[in-house]
Amino acid sequence: xxxxxxxxxxxxxxxxxxxAEFYSDSLEDRLCYSYDATIEEALPDAIVSPGAxxxxxxxxxxxxxxxxxxxPRGAGTGLxxxxxxxxxxxxxxxxxxNRILEINEADFYMVVEPGVITNTINEVMAxxxxxxxxxxxxxxxxxxxxxxxxxxGGLRGLKYGVTKNYVMALExxxxxxxxxKTGTHTVKTATGYNLTQLFVxxxxxxxxxxxxxxxxxxxxxxxxxxxxxxxxxxxxxxxxADIIKSGVVPATLEFLDHITINAxxxxxxxxxxxDADALLLIETDGMKEAxxxxxxxxxxxxxxxxxxxxxxAKTEKEREIVWAARRVAFSAxxxxxPTTILEDATVPRSRIPDMVRGVNQIARKYNIMIGNFGHAxxxxxxxxILTDERDKEEFARVEKAIEEIFDLALKxxxxxxxxxxxGYSKAKFLENEVGKDGxxxxxxxxxxxxxxxxxxxxxxxx
Amino acid sequence: xxxxxxxxxxxxxxxxxxxAEFYSDSLEDRLCYSYDATIEEALPDAIVSPGAxxxxxxxxxxxxxxxxxxxPRGAGTGLxxxxxxxxxxxxxxxxxxNRILEINEADFYMVVEPGVITNTINEVMAxxxxxxxxxxxxxxxxxxxxxxxxxxGGLRGLKYGVTKNYVMALExxxxxxxxxKTGTHTVKTATGYNLTQLFVxxxxxxxxxxxxxxxxxxxxxxxxxxxxxxxxxxxxxxxxADIIKSGVVPATLEFLDHITINAxxxxxxxxxxxDADALLLIETDGMKEAxxxxxxxxxxxxxxxxxxxxxxAKTEKEREIVWAARRVAFSAxxxxxPTTILEDATVPRSRIPDMVRGVNQIARKYNIMIGNFGHAxxxxxxxxILTDERDKEEFARVEKAIEEIFDLALKxxxxxxxxxxxGYSKAKFLENEVGKDGxxxxxxxxxxxxxxxxxxxxxxxx
Numbered sequence: 001x002x003x004x005x006x007x008x009x010x011x012x013x014x015x016x017x018x019x020a021e022f023y024s025d026s027l028e029d030r031l032c033y034s035y036d037a038t039i040e041e042a043l044p045d046a047i048v049s050p051g052a053x054x055x056x057x058x059x060x061x062x063x064x065x066x067x068x069x070x071x072p073r074g075a076g077t078g079l080x081x082x083x084x085x086x087x088x089x090x091x092x093x094x095x096x097x098n099r100i101l102e103i104n105e106a107d108f109y110m111v112v113e114p115g116v117i118t119n120t121i122n123e124v125m126a127x128x129x130x131x132x133x134x135x136x137x138x139x140x141x142x143x144x145x146x147x148x149x150x151x152x153g154g155l156r157g158l159k160y161g162v163t164k165n166y167v168m169a170l171e172x173x174x175x176x177x178x179x180x181k182t183g184t185h186t187v188k189t190a191t192g193y194n195l196t197q198l199f200v201x202x203x204x205x206x207x208x209x210x211x212x213x214x215x216x217x218x219x220x221x222x223x224x225x226x227x228x229x230x231x232x233x234x235x236x237x238x239x240x241a242d243i244i245k246s247g248v249v250p251a252t253l254e255f256l257d258h259i260t261i262n263a264x265x266x267x268x269x270x271x272x273x274x275d276a277d278a279l280l281l282i283e284t285d286g287m288k289e290a291x292x293x294x295x296x297x298x299x300x301x302x303x304x305x306x307x308x309x310x311x312x313a314k315t316e317k318e319r320e321i322v323w324a325a326r327r328v329a330f331s332a333x334x335x336x337x338p339t340t341i342l343e344d345a346t347v348p349r350s351r352i353p354d355m356v357r358g359v360n361q362i363a364r365k366y367n368i369m370i371g372n373f374g375h376a377x378x379x380x381x382x383x384x385i386l387t388d389e390r391d392k393e394e395f396a397r398v399e400k401a402i403e404e405i406f407d408l409a410l411k412x413x414x415x416x417x418x419x420x421x422x423g424y425s426k427a428k429f430l431e432n433e434v435g436k437d438g439x440x441x442x443x444x445x446x447x448x449x450x451x452x453x454x455x456x457x458x459x460x461x462x
Numbered sequence: 463x464x465x466x467x468x469x470x471x472x473x474x475x476x477x478x479x480x481x482a483e484f485y486s487d488s489l490e491d492r493l494c495y496s497y498d499a500t501i502e503e504a505l506p507d508a509i510v511s512p513g514a515x516x517x518x519x520x521x522x523x524x525x526x527x528x529x530x531x532x533x534p535r536g537a538g539t540g541l542x543x544x545x546x547x548x549x550x551x552x553x554x555x556x557x558x559x560n561r562i563l564e565i566n567e568a569d570f571y572m573v574v575e576p577g578v579i580t581n582t583i584n585e586v587m588a589x590x591x592x593x594x595x596x597x598x599x600x601x602x603x604x605x606x607x608x609x610x611x612x613x614x615g616g617l618r619g620l621k622y623g624v625t626k627n628y629v630m631a632l633e634x635x636x637x638x639x640x641x642x643k644t645g646t647h648t649v650k651t652a653t654g655y656n657l658t659q660l661f662v663x664x665x666x667x668x669x670x671x672x673x674x675x676x677x678x679x680x681x682x683x684x685x686x687x688x689x690x691x692x693x694x695x696x697x698x699x700x701x702x703a704d705i706i707k708s709g710v711v712p713a714t715l716e717f718l719d720h721i722t723i724n725a726x727x728x729x730x731x732x733x734x735x736x737d738a739d740a741l742l743l744i745e746t747d748g749m750k751e752a753x754x755x756x757x758x759x760x761x762x763x764x765x766x767x768x769x770x771x772x773x774x775a776k777t778e779k780e781r782e783i784v785w786a787a788r789r790v791a792f793s794a795x796x797x798x799x800p801t802t803i804l805e806d807a808t809v810p811r812s813r814i815p816d817m818v819r820g821v822n823q824i825a826r827k828y829n830i831m832i833g834n835f836g837h838a839x840x841x842x843x844x845x846x847i848l849t850d851e852r853d854k855e856e857f858a859r860v861e862k863a864i865e866e867i868f869d870l871a872l873k874x875x876x877x878x879x880x881x882x883x884x885g886y887s888k889a890k891f892l893e894n895e896v897g898k899d900g901x902x903x904x905x906x907x908x909x910x911x912x913x914x915x916x917x918x919x920x921x922x923x924x
Contacts, residue, residue, distance in 0.1 A: 108706070129709065151652040178902070180903055182900065186840070186875075187620060188837075188840050189879065190614075190663055191877045191878045191883075191884055191895055191896070193663070194613075194659045195903060198659070198907075200656060201652055218710075218711060287751070290749040293749065344652075346646075348648055349649070377649075379569075418648065440640070441911065442655045444910040444911060448910035
């Protein structure tokens, strides 16, 4: 096969370029890089760990000539199959590029390589009195490059935004092997097309990100946390609406439904009431007086909406306990059944009650188990389907339910993905949201930058 | 001439479509739309004021077939020649599309048409207790569509960001006449390419924006303003650095240099000391206790850096007086000489002293007059060249000085434009910032979306 021969030569060149230590085409290694945190799986032809931008540019030039797929990959914690090599080819692992190159405390920016662990950034900046706000649940393992590629979110979306809001500039290797710089190190810029934000969230389909300039901000001097428990989900929803209406913008405003509360209680006895329909976790932050006054007004709103329990954390330890329920939510749900599918259908905040009710109806209709938790403040819900992929009959129902969940989110003026990306898992649904002409424009952009379609093919239906 | 004939037919069709009232090819009208707020000028072939998205789609289809340039235009307050029809063609005025279509107070977004005046948005939202933060100096005349097209900034960039940070979704007519929707009404989204941010700041070269979803936020409950005057620009610069270092992020942090202070004092006797080298205007906002504590800490920092006068506004009236100096800065400079060229070279905040010193050296070198004022907090400086374009000899020196100012901004890790865009005036400099390969990527995007190059040709060197 001619195509294979072309690949063999290119792979040989790549192995020579980076050294045998950083290249592999053994089945064991290929298996290790055949999946992410979803249930998708596909074997690559080979894997490479380049150590320099120039090597990546060289590899992209060769791959482009040979029309060989290249799939950039960070830690593989993605939740949409974004880094799964569904068309084979070369998985390019970017974790060797893991240096923090610059921290500019006067101008509030830092330059990092894509392989830096997100939590490292959070910790390094916290020690200096700053905050890098995006905090995806995977941050202790995920890389910042993956966060940028998928526009990862986290708990602080409402007040602080998501990854895209903190990316100021990039160095990118194009699919044709040019090294370009996008954006600036200035707060304001109106110079040329915003290529930075075109690459952010492009899921490795438009370029390989090799340097990232991130904005950071001063850390808030004070935090206040509380939990409120409700007998009826509508009371919780009204509480969220009333908090927002009062002008308070909490740093986090998290929601757990009845199924999730019970899974958490099974997993780790925190003492949550099992008959509760909804739980809200709220944190305010900022200057001390402000955060205290805000949490007091939040507590009042919770009580006005008949929360049957509110609990303010008085110490850092109490704060930890308040947040334990949220932190273990996914793990608690994941142990109920063998397969856990975490979705991130997102709606405008005011539509959350409609969304939760709708998801529950879908669960009943298809007789499957779905827990709901997520970011009430920004409408980013995580319907979590508890199933067993080996049970073909049940899994067929699950797939239908997922389709209906997406339809519902779109009907409620929402979006297919709040923070996980489209990747492979949701590729076939993309047109439902962006329309035929919208998708055609995306395709034109993709073709313009990647004429041979080698970069992460098969994703986002592009 | 065949090309002309093709235009004649298309223009006849367009006139019929929109009605004679909303079309003109008279010389008077063409002259009215031959310029913006720069010194650039070029006559269009005709002007049209469409009243509906569908009409715009029809016009774009016809124009695309005839390869006739179309130049979208709002209020024409642009400062980079962005809406000047440098290749002739049809100026498309979008001011008839001036409705606020929806205000969603629960989900913090509004949907507006591009012809709404920016200040109308500010006022409407303020009355409801919200804030739409971008406040370009032109906001009493400029349209939100123009703001989006140029990614306009304003005084609140440091704390609140610029126009791009508030655009959630768009309806856009492509150069080939399709109507697409980009973005979502949700706080978070990771669905497909970020076409919204590709269109924001694309200066009318990629599509005609026909609907805009803007994010708004709760208005801060309290504001505190103060002025600080310094004998030496370095003291002011150190003050800015120290404020930022202290963790205070002022809502505005404005700077006026010696020449600007004297022009202001000539124009309107506020009582500024004429020997002052720099003046800072600072506003903190947020919850009352927080804003008061912040302004106190700012005042202390000003005194520590030997400000020879600080003045805190105690009433709304005093606040007005404090801000009068900044508000009249441009008008005061503009009356000194017949021609005023307002630049917006922008550098990382910590490089402002280097930038001001460098601009002053350039002014001396070319023996021209340049006042400096701008947004110290976000590094967005407005070197304002006071000249007379009829004096060919002097103007040649001015052009050289402008080139050197841009070179300097880039040398200081800055950008050609903080908030005015590249347009026509700075097109030839764009490659200096984004590089040959970066510009090539922009060109590929442009060609992909606008294969006949009809939308606002001659801009951004694309």
